[in-house]
Amino acid sequence: MEVVICRTKEEASRLAADMITSAVKKNPKTVLGLATGSTPVLMYAEMAKAVREKKVSYRQVKSWNLDEYVGLPGTHDQSYRYFMNKNLFEKIDIRLSNTHVLNGLARDPEKECRAYEAQIKKAGGIDIQVLGIGSDGHIAFNEPGTSLASRTSVVYLTPSTVRDNARLFFKGDMKAVPKSALSMGVGTICEARKIILLAFGENKQDAVRGCVEGPMSQFCTASALQAHNDAWVFCDEAAAKKLKLRKYYAWRSAAKLGL
Numbered sequence: 001m002e003v004v005i006c007r008t009k010e011e012a013s014r015l016a017a018d019m020i021t022s023a024v025k026k027n028p029k030t031v032l033g034l035a036t037g038s039t040p041v042l043m044y045a046e047m048a049k050a051v052r053e054k055k056v057s058y059r060q061v062k063s064w065n066l067d068e069y070v071g072l073p074g075t076h077d078q079s080y081r082y083f084m085n086k087n088l089f090e091k092i093d094i095r096l097s098n099t100h101v102l103n104g105l106a107r108d109p110e111k112e113c114r115a116y117e118a119q120i121k122k123a124g125g126i127d128i129q130v131l132g133i134g135s136d137g138h139i140a141f142n143e144p145g146t147s148l149a150s151r152t153s154v155v156y157l158t159p160s161t162v163r164d165n166a167r168l169f170f171k172g173d174m175k176a177v178p179k180s181a182l183s184m185g186v187g188t189i190c191e192a193r194k195i196i197l198l199a200f201g202e203n204k205q206d207a208v209r210g211c212v213e214g215p216m217s218q219f220c221t222a223s224a225l226q227a228h229n230d231a232w233v234f235c236d237e238a239a240a241k242k243l244k245l246r247k248y249y250a251w252r253s254a255a256k257l258g259l
């Protein structure tokens with residue numbers, strides 16, 4: 001696992017966006033796995049800037065998102081489909097028909113999840129998977145206690161995730177946050193060829209420590225990335241504060257990225 005520690009989240013977002021821009025330039029048919037949440041917003045803005053500046057095109061790119069709340073239609077302003085349209089898809093030249101988000105209103109959610117996995121497989125698998133990390137160490141909605149081999153399925157949010165998401169997105173109203181979701185599994189996520197995880201702010205210190213230096217454990221599902229051979233963690237200094245080897249990681253990743 002490579003850990004890139006930047007002074008600010010702006011700098012980290014720029015570097016992560018550069019990695020995606022270069023990959024899409026090299027392979028215009030890149031298959032992306034995308035994430036929602038407050039963390040990737042700056043990176044998405046950087047990706048959109050590169051499109052505006054005509055450095056890259058997403059015309060042939062396909063994407064699959066990590067998760068969606070059960071019960072919210074894609075038109076709901078708190079749905080992840082809505083979030084993606086607003087924060088990225090409408091700002092780049094991707095074809096909306098090439099973007100995929102799980103259907104939170106599916107009549108048969110497990111069937112929806114199986115079909116989603118089949119679509120990803122048919123597209124040749126995910127080349128680059130973007131991830132945030134929950135303050136409890138979750139990736140997608142894979143909460144503590146979820147198997148590291150899990151597949152896309154219906155999942156249940158912990159009270160701490162409901163609290164975090166209420167604070168950031170539902171104007172503090174915990175009752176408004178759906179308590180279940182459809183989510184790619186940890187096993188599904190780890191099949192991506194490259195993984196980019198973003199983590200910013202003090203609130204993520206423990207999660208980042210668990211992910212990078214903790215034992216590999218279903219108690220911190222992000223720790224599954226330790227067994228991935230091309231996983232990159234981009235964080236700011238606040239999120240990296242509890243890492244024992246942070247100076248070494250910063251030096252090594254700077255050398256690898258030619259910074």
Ligand code: PGA
Pocket residue numbers: 036037038039040132133134135138139140168
């Ligand atoms: P955040 O969420 O980016 O809003 O902090 C991350 C996550 O829960 O995966």
